[in-house]
Amino acid sequence: MDLTPASYGPGDVRPPSGPAGPPRELRPYLDELVRRIRAVCGPRPVSVLAVGSVALGDYRHGRSDVDVTVVVEGSLPHRERAELAARLVHPALPCPAAGLELVVYPAAFTARPSGDAGYLMDLNTGPSLPERVSYDPGESPAFWYVLDRSVARQCGLSLAGRPVREVIAAPRRPAVLAALRASVREHAGGEGHVADNRVLNGCRSVVYCRTGHWYAKRGAAEIVAAAEAGFRPLISDALRSFSRPRESALALPGARVRDFLGWVADRVDESVEAEVGDGVRAEDADRPGGGG
Incomplete structure (x- = not known):
């Protein structure tokens, strides 16, 4: 049977509702992550969101990464971005998941639909992830970030600040x-x-x-x-x-x-x-x- 609009389409199946909160195994880690973001960035963070498998309700401990999107007002000086990466990198903040994929965006960028990468910082770290930090969106293929923001817009789980639909426009x-x-x-x-x-x-x-x-x-x-x-x-x-x-x-x-x-x-x-x-x-x- 082919997966065609005639046999399967938007009216046939709806995605399950996302979770009410992050999995218990991740809550102390995410609480500390939010605390460190605020300690470094002060009042600039508008929203901190769990996206990816956590938001979709399919986090698998020991296999899944933790995907986090941070939206900040204005920009962040390079010094603050470097300090934030140093405070969040594993094992300075031990990651209980396979890895942390954290992206920081300016609010002016996420407020409009875009096919660009557009980030201020992209950090990959954790026990099973090669460590990487980038401050230049031109270094990375844009498609990863477009897809992440599309998922975030549908079901991003607020960890702090404003809800996702107030800060991220759907691509x-x-x-x-x-x-x-x-x-x-x-x-x-x-x-x-x-x-x-x-x-x-x-x-x-x-x-x-x-x-x-x-x-x-x-x-x-x-x-x-x-x-x-x-x-x-x-x-x-x-x-x-x-x-x-x-x-x-x-x-x-x-x-x-x-x-x-x-x-x-x-x-x-x-x-x-x-x-x-x-x-x-x-x-x-x-x-x-x-x-x-």
Whole structure:
């Protein structure tokens, strides 16, 4: 069965509600993280949000990263950004998850839709993540940040400050689809990505294209597996692997993963083409005599 709008669309399935709060295992860490952000940045932080798997209600201790978005008023001097990174880096602040991915944005940037990276600071740290800090958004592919802000807008979980819908504008659908295209290409390359994560991210991409909603990886995988019998064994193996710590993830057949991601890329391309077609039709309808 194909996952087409006729057989599966926005009216068929809705994403589950996000959690009321972060998982118990993370609460002391996130409380301290917020405290350190405020200690370094003073009154500038407008909002601190948990995004990613924590916000989607699918955090898996020992496997998932903690994704945090910080929105600040104005900007931060380089000295403060460097101090913030030094205060949050593992093990200066021991991360109980596989890693911390924290991005700081200026409020003026997040208040409008954008397809750019736009960050003031991007920090990756933790027991299972290569340490990285960047203060220049030109150093990073923009698609990661577009997708993160799209997820944040749907279900970002407020840890401090204003709620997400007051501080982050949803990226426009064409920008999200372009980011998904780039993401699928990145995962198809495979370098630096666990195989199960490549498959599950592919599932999430397809479900977003069909519904306009973000699902947790496992929920999206179950939806695609139910509709695509040919990929069901691979998705089942990916889910089984995803239940294990990152360091003991299962090896998945490379050819099957590549075939699956090729199918995902085709579905994303179909959505991009449909979006372009809808735009052309809307333009035609706006012309005198159009739409008749």
